[in-house]
Amino acid sequence: MKKNRLLFLLPYLLWIGLFVIAPLVLILGYSLTDAHSHLTLQNFSAFFSGGTFLRMMANSFWYALLITFFCLLVSYPAALALTYAFIGIFSRSGMVNQFLGLFGIGPVGIMFTDFAFIFVAIYIEIPFMVMPIYNSLKEIDPALLSASSDLGASFWQT
Numbered sequence: 001m002k003k004n005r006l007l008f009l010l011p012y013l014l015w016i017g018l019f020v021i022a023p024l025v026l027i028l029g030y031s032l033t034d035a036h037s038h039l040t041l042q043n044f045s046a047f048f049s050g051g052t053f054l055r056m057m058a059n060s061f062w063y064a065l066l067i068t069f070f071c072l073l074v075s076y077p078a079a080l081a082l083t084y085a086f087i088g089i090f091s092r093s094g095m096v097n098q099f100l101g102l103f104g105i106g107p108v109g110i111m112f113t114d115f116a117f118i119f120v121a122i123y124i125e126i127p128f129m130v131m132p133i134y135n136s137l138k139e140i141d142p143a144l145l146s147a148s149s150d151l152g153a154s155f156w157q158t
Helices: 002-031 042-049 051-090 095-101 114-138 142-150
Strands: none
Touching: 042 051, 051 095, 051 114
């Protein structure tokens, strides 16, 4: 039984090793060597002795703090409003049940169903799909679209 649990831990450990620990080790290695791969602390000396790098680091932390604060300030009320909007849509007296009532279907408990979960999850994930697809379509060369049309392909085939 204990061996099976360790087997489930293996993908997690591989992920952490490859994408967290290995990059940190590489960064540490690069910071401790010079251009000729000789061990040195010169990089740290340049970082802490010059005001430019320290100022850049302080600016980065300050901007991260401001962005986090304002993002929270905007996102929390928006998330609260969306929560109440979805409650209004899926509740027994909500819009979906009112629409079903037009067809003689009584109030249905939709709120905590798989359908409601999938609907809300899709709504949340849409921007993460739309943006990459938009960026991919934007980069298509118009000459390729024209050539496809000239060769007889329809809009959907292209």
